[in-house]
Amino acid sequence: MALINIKNPAERVSFREAVVRGLGSAQGLFFFESIQPLPNVYELLQADSLERNTAILGHLVGDEISADRLKAMIASAFDFPVPCVPVSGRIDALELFHGPSLAFKDFGARFMARCLAGFREAEGANTPMTILTATSGDTGAAVAHAYHGQPGIRAVILYPRGKISPLQEKLFCALGDNVTTFAVDSDFDRCQQLVKQAFDDPGLRDDLGLNSANSINIARLIAQTCYYFEAVAQKVRGLSEKESGALLHSLVFCVPSGNFGNVTAGLLARALGLSYKRVIAATNRNDTVPRFLASGNWDPRPTMATVTNAMDISQPNNFPRVQELGERLGLDLARILSACSISDEETREALRALYVDGYLADPHSALAWKALAGRLEPDERGMFLCTAHPAKFLEVIQDALEIEVPLPPALEAVKD
Numbered sequence: 001m002a003l004i005n006i007k008n009p010a011e012r013v014s015f016r017e018a019v020v021r022g023l024g025s026a027q028g029l030f031f032f033e034s035i036q037p038l039p040n041v042y043e044l045l046q047a048d049s050l051e052r053n054t055a056i057l058g059h060l061v062g063d064e065i066s067a068d069r070l071k072a073m074i075a076s077a078f079d080f081p082v083p084c085v086p087v088s089g090r091i092d093a094l095e096l097f098h099g100p101s102l103a104f105k106d107f108g109a110r111f112m113a114r115c116l117a118g119f120r121e122a123e124g125a126n127t128p129m130t131i132l133t134a135t136s137g138d139t140g141a142a143v144a145h146a147y148h149g150q151p152g153i154r155a156v157i158l159y160p161r162g163k164i165s166p167l168q169e170k171l172f173c174a175l176g177d178n179v180t181t182f183a184v185d186s187d188f189d190r191c192q193q194l195v196k197q198a199f200d201d202p203g204l205r206d207d208l209g210l211n212s213a214n215s216i217n218i219a220r221l222i223a224q225t226c227y228y229f230e231a232v233a234q235k236v237r238g239l240s241e242k243e244s245g246a247l248l249h250s251l252v253f254c255v256p257s258g259n260f261g262n263v264t265a266g267l268l269a270r271a272l273g274l275s276y277k278r279v280i281a282a283t284n285r286n287d288t289v290p291r292f293l294a295s296g297n298w299d300p301r302p303t304m305a306t307v308t309n310a311m312d313i314s315q316p317n318n319f320p321r322v323q324e325l326g327e328r329l330g331l332d333l334a335r336i337l338s339a340c341s342i343s344d345e346e347t348r349e350a351l352r353a354l355y356v357d358g359y360l361a362d363p364h365s366a367l368a369w370k371a372l373a374g375r376l377e378p379d380e381r382g383m384f385l386c387t388a389h390p391a392k393f394l395e396v397i398q399d400a401l402e403i404e405v406p407l408p409p410a411l412e413a414v415k416d
Ligand SMILES: *Cc1c(COP(=O)(O)O)cnc(C)c1O
Pocket: 103, 104, 105, 137, 138, 139, 215, 256, 257, 258, 259, 260, 261, 262, 263, 310, 311, 364, 387, 388
């Protein structure tokens, strides 16, 4: 489907161009000009994951990548499980953290890396390519792992010094080779600004072959629509079309949100015909969007540090796409989307409550559970997205629960 720069709709680009450039002129985001729903959502939900994901991404990408090639890219990018785990009677946890960097960002980063590598290969790969990205922690790890060792591609990652956990930092700063990392004496928003500034410099952009692997890249975003379908598929397997529809219409997703890429992907899935009931975007005290939805005023405040530091963002850079989905693409956002802000104290309480119920969540996922559990209506079913493995945020968990969290192999390998 055709893509436009949402700041300048006359700028129409191919999927390849949108992925390679990352951002359009005037730092505008690329997004779909229109969205045709998938014709056969029920059949897709009954199909296996690889068939389904190939159909979804093929529908979005169009004929720029052949179906066989796309299928191979998806098979190698999404080669880890996505379990949907019952947590209480009406609430499930969708665990998105079983990839190499233990956070959901592996989905987007790995798919995008395969898109870029494929486009480079097709073009002879003689030009330099530098992935320049800002991270509040998990993006850096996912991007570093996705590009580490890729011939001809450099990855450069900026992050706010002292504002990400030590283990988190080691997960991407200890790779070396073609991955270079910089600690910036400021917050994430500043890192993001530096990246945008670099992209606004045409000389720099061309000389280095700059590409941002941030969640602003359309390749990352579309990859994330797949797990919304996967979540539903696991719930409706074997059900009739009618039963499947009834379950879908009662389903509420809750997404721990920072830059709002994950929520955008969920809304994109909705626009593609996955007609779940509604989605709650849960933020920490950096509550620009909840305040905006309540008042209509866009009024970002200075970014605050919280126990959910991957969401310490006060100027969410994907939000213009959410607005596009409402304004240009016809989603009834007033009905489908709500947002709320959860305090650190509530997040700690949520960690404890979940743990008592037998589920160990990371703080971001616990925050989403809290928002969902408090807002689920009696006739609804809920699913909260678990965006990181609990061991990535050891300090917060050990502090709130007074337990030792065993390290998974990926973290054990870098801890010293
Ligand atoms: C990036 C991240 C988020 C926020 O996702 P967005 O798409 O930026 O809203 C939430 N939780 C974790 C663990 C993350 O790494």
